[in-house]
Every structure is written in structure tokens, then in C-alpha cells.
Amino acid sequence: MQGHPLDNFIFTVGSTNRQGHSRLHTLSEFLTLPDSIVTRHQDAKPIPVGRRYTFGRLRDAVKAELGDAGKGFEFVVPNVAQGEARFKVHDQASLSRTGGQKPKPGKAHRHTCSSKSEAQGGPTTGIYIPETTEPDDPPWQVHTTTPREDRGKAAAEAVIATEDDDEDTDGILGFLRRKNLIKGDKVRALAWTFNIDNADTMDMDTTWKVPGMLSEATIAQCAFVYELGRRLREETSMQGIYNADGVGCGKTFTTFMLLVLRRLASLTSQHLKEHPDQHIWSVENGGRCAFTQSIGIQCVCEKNSILEVLLNRLPESYSVVTAPIAVASVWEDHYVDFIEPVFTGANFPFRGEPVLYAYNWHDKTSLRPLGQSPRLSLASFMVEPILPRMSKSNARRVHEDVPARSRWTVDELGEALENGPNATQVSFQPHHAFTPQHSMSLVIVGRERLSLYASSTGTPDSDVVECWVKTAGKPPRAVKVAKCFLIDPSVIICDEAQEYKGKDSKISKALLGLWRRKERLKQAVPFAVFLSATPAIKDLSDLEMASSIINRQKGHHAKVMAALRLADRHSNERNSPSYIDAIRAACRAVDTWMISRAGYSPMLDQERRISALHPPPETITKAFDTPQELRRALGETIDKVRGGIVEHNVRVDPAAFEHVMMSVKGADLMLKAGSVPGLQACVTADSNFPYSMGRVEEDIQAYNDVRRRGDSAYFQKLDLLTRNDPMFVAMANIVSQASQGKVASKPHHQVSSSPLHVILFTQHPCNAAAAYIYLRENCGRRADVVCLLSDTKPAARAEKLGELRRSSQGRRVDKGDKSIVVITTFRLGGFGLNDFVFCNLMIQLGEPQKQAGLIQAIGRVARRGQTKKTFRFYLKREGSESEELLRIRNERRTGVCHEQLGQMRLFQGLTLH
Known part of the structure; x- marks a missing residue:
């Protein structure tokens, strides 16, 4: 099979964090070409950040070794017969040129370097590399493409969606994410807007240097800005945009890019007024303004310029970003x-x-x-x-x-x-x-x-x-x-x-x-x-x-909401003609003001797709029955809740049952004991056992204080809380294996020389407390276990995560270093925070309240900057009606839910709608 020219490259990265230390890496893991690997060093570190790669992704992938001071790489081309060739790569341009140089054995090495960013060769033996020449002063803007004829057959496409990739196979997001926004004539218009020389060679690896920004924009991010400009020209009344790109797709970067381009538009407009003689169109400039070549994007004086649109539609004033406090700190970092x-x-x-x-x-x-x-x-x-x-x-x-x-x-x-x-x-x-x-x-x-x-x-x-x-x-x-x-x-x-x-x-x-x-x-x-x-x-x-x-x-918002509410009313009739018609109408209602792409979305021509920043985690499901001795007490709680619902004489909507449960005595315990049944035993033994109303956080604070540890109710009743529940034993085994660099239940997965780090998400603080104290008591010698709940302020949570991420670097199994285990809830840790990428194992303890919480939580680990293959351990509780209700609702099987709820003990004799 024909391989990619970089398939067999092994490169070393000198560590700024550990002097004298050097780790080997290979690019072969990026492609699904297993038989293209000729030489694979046993210590080579795979970098699974997608099947295509850019300089920025490689830099992020090995940041633990490079540190903040690292700027480039040295690639080593192994050849068993003739030795090896080395190439230094400093930026995206030199990476692309290196990628175009296919080594041929038996020829003399010839290579000309004429710019600082040129890939520099110094082979120890003769390997032929085609001669290249570059201008002394390359253009300010760097546009990069990898010629298609130099790729292997399987490398021609970006990551193909798997079942796990497409969280929204139907509905509005599914419609938007399957839609190709940039194809046909739009491809050339996009290239023209961002001054990309050859639209025919533009692909998903093409990047654009954004003036005033430290990182390059992907072609998908450029496409968002282009499409926004086009829509604003056509929809003069549109006062905003909804960016619903998937988790980890760079929405924050794209927004900064928009603000920077608005600033550039203002400067360019002022320049046009003061120096009109520098805005001259000529055949030599390709029939466009000469100033376009200077700023790297279509000048404000050109027709349909994105800068002109931003200048006209965004007033001349400051910008405000508002977000939950924890996420606001992420904006500061970015x-x-x-x-x-x-x-x-x-x-x-x-x-x-x-x-x-x-x-x-x-x-x-x-x-x-x-x-x-x-x-x-x-x-x-x-x-x-x-x-x-x-x-x-x-x-x-x-x-x-x-x-x-x-x-x-x-x-x-x-x-x-x-x-x-x-x-x-x-x-x-x-x-x-x-x-x-x-x-x-x-x-x-x-x-x-x-x-x-x-x-x-x-x-x-x-x-x-x-x-x-x-x-x-x-x-x-x-x-x-x-x-x-x-x-x-x-x-x-x-x-x-x-x-x-x-x-x-x-x-x-x-x-x-x-x-x-x-x-x-x-x-x-x-x-x-x-x-x-x-x-x-x-x-x-x-x-x-x-x-x-x-x-x-006038009237547009009312029409939009009418279409969306109609789709909601038919949500119980999936696959029916009425639902299909309603969801299509809803998609048309949002199509002009919402953009959403993900790692499987089509873009450009020739069936290309947006590259996933990181493959979705492999899911390992472990099911656990409710302990036999707790089933009677749990059943009695369910009967009390059902009686409370009947007393209130309410109809139950499976899609929004939480509103009913809030007013029914016992419902809170029933929901929280769903994934951790031992809570029922603890509350039965002690009616004051802390499982809600902020008392959980107070109990953990007592446990964390050595002098007050004995006052912790969770510590006192740990045996009763976890008795005869194999889920806790399995959880401890996952952590123990991770401390040895192993993935539990995956004996053939490559053992890591560094301990694997874990993030555990659960729905309720009481479930997090149970997991935290159990793991602290049973895995304390093998893992540093941390619990982050609402008593830690958002800014302090973000700071703590930063400390943990830095602390995770350089840990090694052979030195006895521990794994890090972070325990939090879907609500607190599942949105916005990006520092969980040091964890590549995720434990899902029970069901999230909403499916969106799980999607967001997965995106905390499977995202840009993740350097390892990720795994999700789904600890599934069987025999729990509250957990099954959440599962059915979150899987969007509302119609099936109506059929099944009548068989549940909780809803016997109740009216469903």
C-alpha cells in the first residue's frame, strides 16, 4: 500500500521540563495504514489527535515535553539499509515542505535551504530529497496545503464519523452538521476572501494566518467567518449568529478571530480614507486591490468584502463576553x-x-x-x-x-x-x-x-x-x-x-x-x-x-418559535410523517441564523470532511445490579413518590418529569439513590444523613480536615454505603490499573510509561462524595483523588485544575508516581473547562440529567490538546427505575418511553402525556 511520506518519520523532542530527557514520537498513528509502518521504535509515543496533522496539532500534542519554550521539532527518517535523515521543522510552512519530500534510497542527498523556516536536512547517509527553492522573504500570510497526489489512498479524507461521533443523527443539529456550507462556487469565493492562491489545492489541512493572532485559523474557522459575512449581506435584519459547532471545534478562537477582523476592518477603512493611492486595482494583482496582498484578506474596498460587512454591521464600540464564572476564566486564558x-x-x-x-x-x-x-x-x-x-x-x-x-x-x-x-x-x-x-x-x-x-x-x-x-x-x-x-x-x-x-x-x-x-x-x-x-x-x-x-x-421571531414549538409537540412521534415535516420546518427556521459543524461535517468538494480534533472515546460499559438487600427499601421509596404524584393529581410528561418530582416528598432521594443505592440504606439508618441542600459539601470539608474526619457521615457509613455493591470495586480497579499505566478491561492496549489520569463525572454531589471517600480510602496509595464541588468557587476550580494539569506532567510509573483522579458533577465540570485534557480516562457514574451534559463532559477529554487515546467507562446501574427513566429520555426515545413507563412501578396508575 502506498504510504504517506511522513508515515515512518520518528522525531525526538528535547524536554525543557526534564533536562537530558528525550522522547521518541511517530506520525504513523495518524493514519489507518498499519502495513505502511516499516520501522517502529518500541518507545515511540503515538499521538492520536486525528488522522491528519498540522504543525499546531503536533506542537499541542507534545507540549508536555516541549514546555512553553518549545518552538520546533526534529524529524528522523529511519531507513534500515542506509541509516537515517533528520529534518528540523519550525512552523507549518516547513512541515508542509517536509511532507512533500518523499525519501528515495540509493540517491545522493541534495537539499537547498533558502529561508529560516525551511526544513533543514542533515542525513548521516545518502538519501535523495528533491531540490526545492523558496523566496528569501516569504509572504506574510502563510497558506498551507498538502498536495493530494502525495497522500496515501486512505489519507485523502479526514476523520470519518463513527456512531459515537454523531451525537445528533436527527433533529436540528443533525441537519445542520450534515450540511455542506462550502462547496462549488463557494470554495473559490472562500479562497478569494482569504487571499488563498489556489482554490483547487485548498483542503482541510489548509490554514490561514490571522493578523494579530498567535495561532493560525483552520479552513473550517475561516469558513464560519465567510458564511457569516455572506448571510449578513443577504439578511439585513439579522442581528446576530448562533455558533453551535461541536465541543472542541474552536468556537472561542473563531469568536476572537471575528473581533480581530472587525478591528482590522476599522484600520483598513481609515487607511483607505488617508491613502487612497495605495488601494489600486491592477491585472498584476489578479484584478484586486493591491492592499489585499499586504493584509492577507480581501480589502474593505473590494466587492463583498467580509471586512466591509463587519464594518457596516458591527458598530464602532467595545465588545462584551458573558459566561458562567468558571468559563469566563477560560476566556482570559485564551x-x-x-x-x-x-x-x-x-x-x-x-x-x-x-x-x-x-x-x-x-x-x-x-x-x-x-x-x-x-x-x-x-x-x-x-x-x-x-x-x-x-x-x-x-x-x-x-x-x-x-x-x-x-x-x-x-x-x-x-x-x-x-x-x-x-x-x-x-x-x-x-x-x-x-x-x-x-x-x-x-x-x-x-x-x-x-x-x-x-x-x-x-x-x-x-x-x-x-x-x-x-x-x-x-x-x-x-x-x-x-x-x-x-x-x-x-x-x-x-x-x-x-x-x-x-x-x-x-x-x-x-x-x-x-x-x-x-x-x-x-x-x-x-x-x-x-x-x-x-x-x-x-x-x-x-x-x-x-x-x-x-x-x-417584524414577525420573524414569532414564525421561528412557532416552527420550533410545533417540532417539540411532535417529539413523541419520532419517524412519523408529522414529526418529519415539523422538524424540517424547524430546521428551515434556524438555518439562516445558526451554524453548526462537527468532526464529521462535510466541507469543500470531493467528499472532504472537517477533521475531528480528537477521536471520540472508546466506551467500555459495565453494568451492575442493585444489591438485593436494598431493593425492598428502594421499592418503598418509589411507592411513596408515586403516592405523592397521585395526591397532587398531576399528569406526568416523561420529557420534563423533574418539575413534578420537585414537589413530591421522597423524589429527591429516589433520583439520587438511583446510581448509588447505598444512599437509601444510609438514609434509612439515619434520617439526617446529608445527601442534599449543600450538606454534602460540608461533609466533605469535614472529611478533608484530619481533625474532623471522624465527623464525616460518609466516612462513618462508608461500609453501609458501598456494601455488596461491585460497582465500587470496579471503580477502584479502574483507578489501580490506571496508576500502572493500564486501561482496565483492555489487556492488549499499550501500557503507558506514565500513570493514566481519570476524570469521574456524576449527576449529584452525594454520588460524587461516595466515590470520593471510597477511592480516597481504598486507592490513596495509588492515586491523588480530588473532589471539586460547588463549595469551591469557579475561579478556584479553574485554578485548581490548572495546578493538577501541571502536576500531571512528568509522572512515571517506574518511579511510583500516582494517577490523578478528579471527581465532579456534570453541571460543574462538564461545561466550558478545557484543562481536563491531562485525563484520558473518563468514568461516568450513572446517568446525566440531560444528554447535553454527557456530550459536553466527553468533550472535556476528547478535544484539542489531548495526546492519548481516550476511554469512557460507563458504570451503568441496572434495576433502577429512576436511572432507566433518564436513559430512555436521554436517548431521545420519548415515544418508547410512553410505552415502557406504564410497566414501571413508579408510574402505575398515572396518566402520561
Whole structure:
């Protein structure tokens, strides 16, 4: 079989972390060409980050050896007969050139190096390498492709989807992810936009150097920006985009890329005004503006330029990203990792200009600058409202439908006055200290803090003024007006957008109020970017807030929601014609404002697909029966819960049964004891056993304190909690094997010289506590076990994970080093955090409340930066009705669920709908 030219390359990486240490690596593991391997060093380390590879992926894969100072690699080409050849690779360009050099034995070595990034050869024996020449000063932008004729047959395609790849084979995400956004004429348009010389050789390995960013963009990320620009040109009323790319597909990087290009558009527009003579079109420049060659992207003066679209549709102001606090810290890290302080490049026209400033809104009244950003006050980013003079004798007339409460927001006042008989406006002016520096800034704020800032009740009294209003037929009344939510950004980014659901939350009302404010004042509204790999957790109505902001054209949002609700109503009729028609209509409703791709999505022509950043984990399922002695007590609990449901006389919806359970006594214990039945025994023995309401975290704190360990209820009743439950024994065996570099139940898998690290996800803190204390007591000599629950603040959790990741480097089995085991819940650890890549074993203890939680949790380990094959141990509890109910619901078999629930003890005699 014809192999890829790099199949047999072995390269060494000198460690900056352990002096004198060098590890061998091989590229052969990237391709499914087992018979192409001629020489395989027994100590070679496989790098399973996908079947295609780039310089950036290789750099990330061996970061543990390179450290932060590592910049390049030395490739060794083995040849049994003639020795070996070595090539130094410093960047993506030299990697591509090295990949195009197929060694031929028996010829004299000839190789010309004419640039610093050129692959440099120094063979110990004669190996022929074709002569290459490169210009002394290569273009500033680097576009890389690997010629197709140099690839092996199996290397022509990117990763092909397996059953595990496609979490959404149906529904909206399945529709979007199977759709090829860039094909035919769009391929050439994409190449033209990003100044890629030859669209015919562009493939999924092509990268583009983003001005002002430290990493290159993949062609898929370029495609997102291109497609966004095209849609904004066609849909003039669209006020945002929903990026629902799969977990680990680089949504954060793509968003930073969008902000940087908006900054570049502003600079280029100003340059066009000041130096029109440098924006000349000529045949020599390929019929385009000469400035395009200087900046590496279609100039703002060219037709259909993405820079022109961003300039016109995104106002000239700062950006705000809001996310859960733990995820907000990830944005801070990515800002430092992705953004250059200033534009660089010897011939780049904006060299030395700042790229993007960033700030963390870390407390109520101040900002913390990131990187080299100058200090700016929080107040200077806010607008100042100009309120009309009002008094009891000069009350302003308003309509009757104004809020009845005595405290309003300034936007509620503005809307009331605008709609009143006299149509009075509340205007706003920028802060006196607002400067151009503010307009190139990004403010990172936790969702919780922004929600508090959006609330009129959370506004300090110093920012509350008294105003007088009057409705027809009633005397004047005083209202307190809170000057809250006075941000005035050009872009608002909502990360983990699945948390922003419903139109009645404080943040939803504040954002919609901001949009209406700008429309009242006839000013450009902000552009919204929603980010989530799992946009609909409960049902499609979760998209209501995003649609209400993005689809501002009259009647459009209502049509979208009507289509989504119709699909939800037919969700119990999978495979029926009515469901198929409804889901197709829902897909059409979101198709213009949502983009979603994953590691199996088609892109470009010739059946190419987006490369998965890391293959999905191999799932190892271990089923465990409920211990016999606990079944009677569990059955009695189920009977009590069923009786409570009957007493409330409610109908049960299997898709949303949690709402019923919240009001039924005993339901909480029934759900939590589903995966760990021993909890039932502990509560039976002690009615005060801590399994909810924050008492679990207090118990773990007592256990972690050596002086108070005996006070821990979980420690005291550990034997009762785990008695006759083989699941805990299997869990300990997984950890013990991992400490020896082995994967339990996989005896033929290659043994690692370093201990394997484990992340354990479960639904409830009480289940996490049971696993934590059991593993601490039984595996403490072989593993460092850590439990991260809600008593650890989000920023502290992120910091702890960073410490664990750094601590994991350099551990070795032959030195007796331990595995690291992190235990957390799907809710706390399954979203947004990226530091779990040092773990390649995942233990799923029980069922998640929602399937999205499992998808997100898997994405914490199987993502960019993961250097090993990943495994998911699914510890499945049999004989538990609550666990089976979750399984059926999460597998999206709602119709089957209706058929099966009637047979369950929990739902006998109940009405299902």
C-alpha cells in the first residue's frame, strides 16, 4: 500500500521540563495504514489527535515535553539499509515542505535551504530529497496545503464519523452538521476572501494566518467567518449568529478571530480614507486591490468584502463576553494564548498598532486589565442617561401598560415615555472619559455579575433617581428609576448559551431592553454571538432568547418559535410523517441564523470532511445490579413518590418529569439513590444523613480536615454505603490499573510509561462524595483523588485544575508516581473547562440529567490538546427505575418511553402525556 511520506518519520523532542530527557514520537498513528509502518521504535509515543496533522496539532500534542519554550521539532527518517535523515521543522510552512519530500534510497542527498523556516536536512547517509527553492522573504500570510497526489489512498479524507461521533443523527443539529456550507462556487469565493492562491489545492489541512493572532485559523474557522459575512449581506435584519459547532471545534478562537477582523476592518477603512493611492486595482494583482496582498484578506474596498460587512454591521464600540464564572476564566486564558499585543510582520501596514485590549470585570465597580491592556475604569465604558426633568407638578404622561411596581429600570422609563402621548425620549451620552482605546476592548464578565448588574433591585441607591409619571385618570406617582445596564457595546457574546433560556430572566429582559433602546434612538444595535455545542437542553424552546434578539424583523421571531414549538409537540412521534415535516420546518427556521459543524461535517468538494480534533472515546460499559438487600427499601421509596404524584393529581410528561418530582416528598432521594443505592440504606439508618441542600459539601470539608474526619457521615457509613455493591470495586480497579499505566478491561492496549489520569463525572454531589471517600480510602496509595464541588468557587476550580494539569506532567510509573483522579458533577465540570485534557480516562457514574451534559463532559477529554487515546467507562446501574427513566429520555426515545413507563412501578396508575 502506498504510504504517506511522513508515515515512518520518528522525531525526538528535547524536554525543557526534564533536562537530558528525550522522547521518541511517530506520525504513523495518524493514519489507518498499519502495513505502511516499516520501522517502529518500541518507545515511540503515538499521538492520536486525528488522522491528519498540522504543525499546531503536533506542537499541542507534545507540549508536555516541549514546555512553553518549545518552538520546533526534529524529524528522523529511519531507513534500515542506509541509516537515517533528520529534518528540523519550525512552523507549518516547513512541515508542509517536509511532507512533500518523499525519501528515495540509493540517491545522493541534495537539499537547498533558502529561508529560516525551511526544513533543514542533515542525513548521516545518502538519501535523495528533491531540490526545492523558496523566496528569501516569504509572504506574510502563510497558506498551507498538502498536495493530494502525495497522500496515501486512505489519507485523502479526514476523520470519518463513527456512531459515537454523531451525537445528533436527527433533529436540528443533525441537519445542520450534515450540511455542506462550502462547496462549488463557494470554495473559490472562500479562497478569494482569504487571499488563498489556489482554490483547487485548498483542503482541510489548509490554514490561514490571522493578523494579530498567535495561532493560525483552520479552513473550517475561516469558513464560519465567510458564511457569516455572506448571510449578513443577504439578511439585513439579522442581528446576530448562533455558533453551535461541536465541543472542541474552536468556537472561542473563531469568536476572537471575528473581533480581530472587525478591528482590522476599522484600520483598513481609515487607511483607505488617508491613502487612497495605495488601494489600486491592477491585472498584476489578479484584478484586486493591491492592499489585499499586504493584509492577507480581501480589502474593505473590494466587492463583498467580509471586512466591509463587519464594518457596516458591527458598530464602532467595545465588545462584551458573558459566561458562567468558571468559563469566563477560560476566556482570559485564551486572550493571552491567542491575541498578540500589537500587529506584527516586517511589511504589515499596521505593524505596532494594538490588536485588542481585554479586561476582567472582576468586582462590582472595577476592571482588571489583561496582558498589556492599559488601565481603564469601569465607569468610562458606561453611557450616561439624560433624563427629562420631572416633578409632581410636572409629571410625564405614560400609557396604562407601564410596570405597576415602584422601581423601574432606565430602559423601562425610556420605553414608557416613548410610548406615551408626548413621545418623550430618554437619551444617552458616552462617558466623558470614553476614548478610542475603549472601542478596541473586550470586557469579560461572569453571567452572574452581569445578571446582577441588569437588575433594578441590585442597583445601589446612589444610582437611583426619583421620577414622576402619570396615567390617564389617575394622580401622579413617583417611581424610583435605577440607572442599571448602561453598557453600550458593539458585540455581545453569550458563551454556554444553553444557560440563557426563557424571556423572563433578568439578563434576557436587560438585553432585549438594550436592543429596544437602540431602536428607539435610531442607533445601530449591538451584534449578538451565541455559543453552545448543545443549544437546546430541555427542548427547542430553549432557543427563544437567542431568536428574539437575532431575528428583529417584524414577525420573524414569532414564525421561528412557532416552527420550533410545533417540532417539540411532535417529539413523541419520532419517524412519523408529522414529526418529519415539523422538524424540517424547524430546521428551515434556524438555518439562516445558526451554524453548526462537527468532526464529521462535510466541507469543500470531493467528499472532504472537517477533521475531528480528537477521536471520540472508546466506551467500555459495565453494568451492575442493585444489591438485593436494598431493593425492598428502594421499592418503598418509589411507592411513596408515586403516592405523592397521585395526591397532587398531576399528569406526568416523561420529557420534563423533574418539575413534578420537585414537589413530591421522597423524589429527591429516589433520583439520587438511583446510581448509588447505598444512599437509601444510609438514609434509612439515619434520617439526617446529608445527601442534599449543600450538606454534602460540608461533609466533605469535614472529611478533608484530619481533625474532623471522624465527623464525616460518609466516612462513618462508608461500609453501609458501598456494601455488596461491585460497582465500587470496579471503580477502584479502574483507578489501580490506571496508576500502572493500564486501561482496565483492555489487556492488549499499550501500557503507558506514565500513570493514566481519570476524570469521574456524576449527576449529584452525594454520588460524587461516595466515590470520593471510597477511592480516597481504598486507592490513596495509588492515586491523588480530588473532589471539586460547588463549595469551591469557579475561579478556584479553574485554578485548581490548572495546578493538577501541571502536576500531571512528568509522572512515571517506574518511579511510583500516582494517577490523578478528579471527581465532579456534570453541571460543574462538564461545561466550558478545557484543562481536563491531562485525563484520558473518563468514568461516568450513572446517568446525566440531560444528554447535553454527557456530550459536553466527553468533550472535556476528547478535544484539542489531548495526546492519548481516550476511554469512557460507563458504570451503568441496572434495576433502577429512576436511572432507566433518564436513559430512555436521554436517548431521545420519548415515544418508547410512553410505552415502557406504564410497566414501571413508579408510574402505575398515572396518566402520561
